[in-house]
Amino acid sequence: MSSNTTAPPLSGVRVLDLSTLLPGPLGTLMLAEAGADVIKIERPGRGDEMRSYHPKLGDASANYAVLNRGKRAFAADLKNPADRDRVLDLAAGADVVVEQFRPGVAARLGLGYGHVRSRNPGVVYCSITGYGQEGPHAGRAGHDLNYLAETGLLGVVTDASGTPQLPVSVLADIAAGSYPAVVNILLALRRRDLTGTGCHLDISMAHNLQVLAYGYFAAHQGGGGWPRPGAEQLTGGSPRYQIYATSDGRHLAVAALEQKFWERLAQLIDLPEHLVDDDGQEDAVIAAVAERIGAHPAGHWRKVFDGEDVCTAVVATFDEAVDSGLVEPDRPERLTGPGFDVGTLRSPLDPAVRAQPGRLGYPALPPLPPEVDPLWTSPGDRR
Incomplete structure (x- = not known):
């Protein structure tokens, strides 16, 4: 800290x-x-x-x-x-x-x-x-x-x-x-x-x-139905929220839900004008987008989308994620100001946080004298 x-x-x-x-x-x-x-x-x-x-x-x-x-x-x-x-x-x-x-x-x-x-x-x-x-x-x-x-x-x-x-x-x-x-x-x-x-x-x-199913419950309460496997907007039914294969066996994660992102993505991949309006022709648009993305390797698409707001990314390996700085498996800590990030794990490799990750060094609990609790009478006692 x-x-x-x-x-x-x-x-x-x-x-x-x-x-x-x-x-x-x-x-x-x-x-x-x-x-x-x-x-x-x-x-x-x-x-x-x-x-x-x-x-x-x-x-x-x-x-x-x-x-x-x-x-x-x-x-x-x-x-x-x-x-x-x-x-x-x-x-x-x-x-x-x-x-x-x-x-x-x-x-x-x-x-x-x-x-x-x-x-x-x-x-x-x-x-x-x-x-x-x-x-x-x-x-x-x-x-x-x-x-x-x-x-x-x-x-x-x-x-x-x-x-x-x-x-x-x-x-x-x-x-x-x-x-x-x-x-x-x-x-x-x-x-x-x-x-x-x-x-x-x-x-x-x-x-x-x-x-985690909040959207499905909302849809059920609003329309009476339950999600159709692979057919809803976020489960595979929309070309705007989909995983597409590249020519070199990698994949792109497309999440261009908003219209401005979708229209820009369509321009960058040269999607035919009549397919930009995907409403009612989702399967045809998915096939067309898959064909265009599948024509080039992942490196090509990285360059095309660099600096563009299209909510599209190459599916990274962990090595690539670490190189990008988004994943820091060995960092001692990320905090730089007065705050506490309980959702981010620090690395046990750092000596400052590797403090005895629970050694079973005791065959049983030590005895507890009436007024002394040895478990909390240590140099790091927080009383």
């Missing part, structure tokens, strides 16, 4: 992280980046399963290091009453508790919202699940692809055979899990500032995907 900033906005906030893999750990990383003191509890021995992923960065996987740097990890067997009680002691002194068990599991372990609230009425207790705490799907197992499939999103963009494609990233985990968790935790902390009371946050990744 730049030297002219004030104290991080979450300085003094204590977070107990009982989650694993991606949604919860990414959410608590965002809180840690904003100054929160995050303690991560993992099972003894192997710890978080993500530690075992490849490639490695130090003792743990690179994925684990990215998501858990700056946190302090301790091993605890939550089925062991002694370890469970120590974790409950930590929860009693935390501002935020994040868990990612299936509904009912935390309560059976003795670490549910009711158990924590009885000792810490002001706690913000955040539960992240696939399908929510209640309802017919609540107890089911699932992953990102399942949530996308069951909410209708996966099927709206298909290939020529009508087959859905794998998404570019784990959209449900991040956009419907991590981000809603962080936003609602911050809102709950603000409400606690005003009222003194905490709450239980129910973050359902499947239900939160409705935000």
